[in-house]
Amino acid sequence: MTEEREILEVDVLFVGGGVSCLSGAIHLANLIEAHDKKVQEQGQGEPLGEVMIAVLEKGPFVGAQAMSGAVMDPSALKELVPDYLDKGAPLEAEVSQEEVCLLTRTGRIKAPFTPPPLNNHGNYVVSLSKLTEWLGQMAEERGINIFPGFAGVEILFEDGAVAGVRTGDKGIGPDGEKKPNFEPGIDLKAKVTVFGEGPRGSLTKDLIKKLNLAEGRNPQSYVVGVKEVWEVPEGRFKAGRVVHTMGYPHRSDTYGGGFIYGMSNNQVAVGLLTGLDYRDPFLDPHREFQKFKLHPFVAEILKDGKMAQYGAKTVPVGGYFAMPKLVFDGGLLVGDSAGLFVSQKIKGLHTAMKSGLLAAETVLEALLKQDFSEAQLSRYQTALLEGPVGRELHKVRNFHQAFQKGLWSALVTAGFQYILGGKILRDRLPAETDFSHLAKVGQVYGTASPSPEQKGDIKFDGQRTFDKETDVYYSGTTHEEKQPPHLKILDLQVCYTVCAESFQNPCLRFCPANVYEMEADDKTGQKSMKLNFSNCLHCKTCDVKDPFENINWVPPEGGGGPKYTKM
Ligand code: SF4
Numbered sequence: 001m002t003e004e005r006e007i008l009e010v011d012v013l014f015v016g017g018g019v020s021c022l023s024g025a026i027h028l029a030n031l032i033e034a035h036d037k038k039v040q041e042q043g044q045g046e047p048l049g050e051v052m053i054a055v056l057e058k059g060p061f062v063g064a065q066a067m068s069g070a071v072m073d074p075s076a077l078k079e080l081v082p083d084y085l086d087k088g089a090p091l092e093a094e095v096s097q098e099e100v101c102l103l104t105r106t107g108r109i110k111a112p113f114t115p116p117p118l119n120n121h122g123n124y125v126v127s128l129s130k131l132t133e134w135l136g137q138m139a140e141e142r143g144i145n146i147f148p149g150f151a152g153v154e155i156l157f158e159d160g161a162v163a164g165v166r167t168g169d170k171g172i173g174p175d176g177e178k179k180p181n182f183e184p185g186i187d188l189k190a191k192v193t194v195f196g197e198g199p200r201g202s203l204t205k206d207l208i209k210k211l212n213l214a215e216g217r218n219p220q221s222y223v224v225g226v227k228e229v230w231e232v233p234e235g236r237f238k239a240g241r242v243v244h245t246m247g248y249p250h251r252s253d254t255y256g257g258g259f260i261y262g263m264s265n266n267q268v269a270v271g272l273l274t275g276l277d278y279r280d281p282f283l284d285p286h287r288e289f290q291k292f293k294l295h296p297f298v299a300e301i302l303k304d305g306k307m308a309q310y311g312a313k314t315v316p317v318g319g320y321f322a323m324p325k326l327v328f329d330g331g332l333l334v335g336d337s338a339g340l341f342v343s344q345k346i347k348g349l350h351t352a353m354k355s356g357l358l359a360a361e362t363v364l365e366a367l368l369k370q371d372f373s374e375a376q377l378s379r380y381q382t383a384l385l386e387g388p389v390g391r392e393l394h395k396v397r398n399f400h401q402a403f404q405k406g407l408w409s410a411l412v413t414a415g416f417q418y419i420l421g422g423k424i425l426r427d428r429l430p431a432e433t434d435f436s437h438l439a440k441v442g443q444v445y446g447t448a449s450p451s452p453e454q455k456g457d458i459k460f461d462g463q464r465t466f467d468k469e470t471d472v473y474y475s476g477t478t479h480e481e482k483q484p485p486h487l488k489i490l491d492l493q494v495c496y497t498v499c500a501e502s503f504q505n506p507c508l509r510f511c512p513a514n515v516y517e518m519e520a521d522d523k524t525g526q527k528s529m530k531l532n533f534s535n536c537l538h539c540k541t542c543d544v545k546d547p548f549e550n551i552n553w554v555p556p557e558g559g560g561g562p563k564y565t566k567m
Contacts, residue, residue, distance in 0.1 A: 005184050005187050006187070007186070007189060008187070008189070009190075010053065010190050011191050012025075012053045012191065012367075013054050013164055014056070014193075015056050015152050015194065015196065015197055016056070016196040016197040016201065016335075017057030017059065017136060017146065017148065018132060018196055018335060019066070019128070019132055019135060019349060019353050019356070020334040020335025020352040020353060020356040020359075021055055021194060021335070021356060022055065022132065022356070023076065023352075023356035023357055024194055024196070024360045024363075025139050026138055026139050026144070027357045027360035028053060028364060029053060029142040029143065031361065031364045032367075035364065035368075036048055036049070046368075053143075053145065054144070054188065055139065055144060055146045056152055057146065058150065058152075058558055058559075059559070059561055060559045061136075061148050062136030062146060062148055063131075063565070064129065065561055065564065066131075066133075066564065067311045067567035068126075068128035068313075068348075068349060069259050069346065070347075070349060071120050071124065071125055071126070071347065072125075072126045072131075072347070072349045072350060073123050073347055073349070073350040074091075074350070075350050076349075076351075076354040076356075076357060077089065079354070080357060090130040090131055091124040091126055091131075092124065092126055092239060092261075093124065093125050093240035093262060093263065094124055094125075095121065095123045095125060096238065096239075096240035096241065097241040098241070098243070098244075099111070099242075099243050100244045100246075101245055101246075102245070103245050103249075103258070103295055103297065105248055118346070120242055125242065125261045126349070129564040129565055129567045147167075149558040149559035150167045150168070150186075151167060151558040152555070153185065153555055154203075155193075155203055155207060155210075156187060161372070162193050162329065163330055164188045164189040164190045165203060166186070167558065168185050168556075168557060169183065169185045170183045174482055174483060174484055176484060179482065191370075192363055192366060192372045193330060194332055194333075194356075194359050195333050195337050196333075196355075196356065197336075197337050198336045199222060199313065199316050199540060200220075200222065200316075202554050204333060207328075207331075207333075208324050211325075213324035217323065218321040218322040218401070218431040219434075221316070221317050221322065221400055221434055222275075222314040222318075223256055224274055224285050224313070224315075224539060224541045225312065225314075226274070226312045227269060227567065228271070228289075228293075228307050229269050229270075229307075229566045230307050231266055231306045231308050232268050232302060232304075232305035233266070233303075233304050234266050236266070237268050240262055241260075243259065244258070244346065245257050245258035245292075248295055249291040249292050250274065251280075253279060254274065254278045254283070255274075255275025255277060255278070255317075255403045256273040256274040256275045260301060267566070268305070270292075270293065270301075272288055275434075276434040276435075276541065277432070277437040279439045280444055281439060281441050281509075282441070282504075282509060283509065284509035285541070286471070286512040287457075290465040291458055293465060294458065294464065308474070309564065310466075310471040310474040311567045312512040312513070312537045313537070313539045313540075314539055314540045314544060316341050317341055318339055318431060319343055319393055319396065319397055319400050320390075320393040321401075321431070323338060323393070326338050327378045328377075329373055329374045329377075332380050334352065334356050335352035340355055340393065342396065343396065343400050344399045354389050355384055361380075362377055362380035398429045400431070434545055435549065438547045441502065467514075468511075468512060469535070471513075475563075475564065476562055476564065477537060477561060478534065478563070479534040479536065479560035480556070481534055485531045486536065486556035487536065487553060488551070489531075489550060489551055490552060494548050494550050495550070499547065499548055500527075505518060506545070506546075507542055510545050511541060512537060513532075513535040513536055513537045514532060515535050516531065516542070517529070517530040517531075517532060533556070536556070537561070537562050540553055
């Protein structure tokens with residue numbers, strides 16, 4: 001029997017309550033108001049009147065699942081809210097000191113100058129969760145309807161065009177049965193739907209596949225960022241100080257690096273990015289991050305401090321050539337869903353926000369013409385690619401691909417590419433999917449391969465280093481326990497056979513929240529996969545890195561997941 005569902009019709013639907021969608025929604029409300037005022041004053045044209053704009057957010061509140069480093073270029077924020085300082089934007093500190101260094105196992109070589117792409121003059125250290133929450137409040141004040149705690153689970157199509165999304169049912173038990181509190185999801189129908197779900201959004205993934213939006217593009221590549229916010233003794237690390245590191249604990253064939261950003265109130269954001277195109281099946285990004293904190297340089301900063309919050313998230317780093325087609329009948333892609341992160345600058349907030357602003361301008365024109373076709377919406381893609389965002393991404397278009405030859409050759413190539421404005425490596429360098437880079441255990445460790453446990457090279461002391469369970473506790477993550485797991489393992493036999501034999505189940509290591517656990521039966525020794533899904537940080541690493549594409553991340557019941565307030 002088909003479920004009776006409530007249908008809610010809106011004009012414009014933004015899927016995802018992150019900075020790209022919120023910027024887009026606020027800007028659209030401003031543009032509509034300005035248009036109607038002009039019509040009224042000049043007596044020409046048609047007012048748009050009441051336009052219903054909605055934002056769907058799967059987290060329990062706006063900002064709860066927003067996480068980034070982060071150092072923000074404020075250009076797009078300034079365009080959206082010119083008086084953002086007077087309006088109390090929650091900026092931690094203006095960048096006042098910056099350094100780049102290479103870490104060896106115990107030492108540090110400081111670069112004599114900051115490479116131009118990492119020059120942060122005029123930028124701000126921010127907590128993305130705080131900034132997002134602030135934009136959410138502003139959106140509500142502008143009359144935008146925000147639906148927190150509702151996850152989009154299915155794209156609605158009408159006559160081949162995107163027509164909105166269906167939200168997930170609530171109150172489904174672990175075996176799929178309806179519980180007494182069952183509530184069917186709502187069909188949110190819209191004239192135009194803007195997808196800004198963040199990295200590896202589940203609806204965006206479906207959309208890209210269904211509409212072939214990635215045809216002729218490089219596959220998207222990702223890094224996973226594992227981060228903690230620490231409270232450190234007064235005067236230890238100045239607010240506005242920004243440190244980027246290369247080298248230890250990563251080997252030269254692993255893409256990524258560390259960061260330490262001084263926040264307000266003696267807080268420090270410390271994190272490690274690990275490229276998910278890594279080869280070593282025993283690599284554990286969370287463990288590498290713990291090792292990073294034990295490096296003498298980092299350890300000295302954190303000494304006598306206290307960890308306050310933990311989180312993890314993927315970031316799309318494939319760049320210009322991995323951006324999918326961004327428009328289609330009835331909708332468009334913005335922010336990380338569009339792959340707008342500028343890897344060389346380690347920044348994506350300004351491009352995400354700018355994409356929201358451009359989306360709003362295109363949607364305004366579409367509303368005026370009542371034309372939501374791909375042809376009409378394609379103005380967005382043109383404006384994005386031909387404007388500052390496209391130019392910035394094009395200039396460093398082969399940055400990530402160059403790293404697949406190792407750190408040193410990439411630094412030289414990428415440096416020249418930046419300096420020469422992209423005049424070398426003009427043509428697209430190819431890229432492979434991240435998971436395809438994973439080598440088998442035997443290829444890396446030979447026949448006498450250590451077990452992952454034997455390879456464990458640090459102990460967690462609960463003071464400076466933490467196991468995954470403890471860290472997850474500090475992310476505020478909770479889920480309704482009585483629901484089906486939202487990590488869909490397509491074929492468990494793959495886990496027990498080829499994946500165990502070739503890779504010793506890398507999900508046990510690449511997940512930064514210990515969601516995947518292999519349990520052995522006391523009597524038979526037979527192993528079975530246990531899913532601690534309520535730990536899930538929604539980082540999407542498993543969806544990206546599983547070597548058999550055997551894990552599909554789908555949204556859990558709305559409202560579940562991390563509850564970040566400082567990330
Ligand atoms: Fe990330 Fe997947 Fe682990 Fe969830 S289960 S924390 S999405 S790797």
